[in-house]
Amino acid sequence: KNQVEQSPQSLIILEGKNCTLQCNYTVSPFSNLRWYKQDTGRGPVSLTIMTFSENTKSNGRYTATLDADTKQSSLHITASQLSDSASYICVVSGTSGTYKYIFGTGTRLKVLA
Amino acid sequence: NAGVTQTPKFRILKIGQSMTLQCTQDMNHNYMYWYRQDPGMGLKLIYYSVGAGITDKGEVPNGYNVSRSTTEDFPLRLELAAPSQTSVYFCASSYLGGGFRTDTQYFGPGTRLTVL
Numbered sequence: 001k002n003q004v005e006q007s008p009q010s011l012i013i014l015e016g017k018n019c020t021l022q023c024n025y026t027v028s029p030f031s032n033l034r035w036y037k038q039d040t041g042r043g044p045v046s047l048t049i050m051t052f053s054e055n056t057k058s059n060g061r062y063t064a065t066l067d068a069d070t071k072q073s074s075l076h077i078t079a080s081q082l083s084d085s086a087s088y089i090c091v092v093s094g095t096s097g098t099y100k101y102i103f104g105t106g107t108r109l110k111v112l113a
Numbered sequence: 114n115a116g117v118t119q120t121p122k123f124r125i126l127k128i129g130q131s132m133t134l135q136c137t138q139d140m141n142h143n144y145m146y147w148y149r150q151d152p153g154m155g156l157k158l159i160y161y162s163v164g165a166g167i168t169d170k171g172e173v174p175n176g177y178n179v180s181r182s183t184t185e186d187f188p189l190r191l192e193l194a195a196p197s198q199t200s201v202y203f204c205a206s207s208y209l210g211g212g213f214r215t216d217t218q219y220f221g222p223g224t225r226l227t228v229l
Binding site: 009041043100101 | 117146148153154155156157158203205210214217218220221222223
């Protein structure tokens with residue numbers, strides 16, 4: 001069964017600190033993996049997209065890594081800010097042409113001043 | 114561009130009532146999707162459409178209906194509302210399907226529905 005699992009479920013860090021969120025997937029055959037940020041009361045917004053051949057992708061203070069062999073991805077947030085408080089969702093898609101985005105349950109991050 | 118717009122933002126229904134959630138996109142996207150998001154759960158696909166006149170079921174279609182008469186609009190109809198349909202509903206659109214690396218989904222702000 002195609003699944004996307006994320007850990008931890010929730011995380012609290014102090015402003016300025018770094019953190020890493022994890023994503024494991026069993027989607028096969030694999031096409032690409034996305035990380036989304038979802039602010040409270042808003043729809044998800046795409047942060048990064050990676051294919052099988054990409055190991056790292058950055059978007060400002062956000063850096064995503066992908067190990068397609070172990071089917072794991074991580075999202076590293078550097079020098080966190082209060083505005084980083086949100087849910088971060090890992091989304092995996094299957095082979096080219098399919099409509100399917102398979103969503104993880106997300107990690108809820110709270111950044112404290 | 115307004116992107117993806119949804120109405121209403123909030124709605125309370127009584128059991129057995131019906132309603133339509135509206136979704137419009139102005140990006141000329143082919144694909145449109147309806148998801149529901151329950152607390153602590155990932156987004157679940159209800160229905161999707163690959164173009165005007167073409168719709169198909171997702172993971173959790175029971176109790177819902179859709180239509181796609183134009184490229185821009187993709188309304189979701191709830192018939193005989195039940196408490197199990199209490200959720201946040203998101204509409205999204207994309208130019209291509211999820212398997213394409215260059216595809217990006219754009220989400221609307223969501224509709225928070227409570228069925229009592």
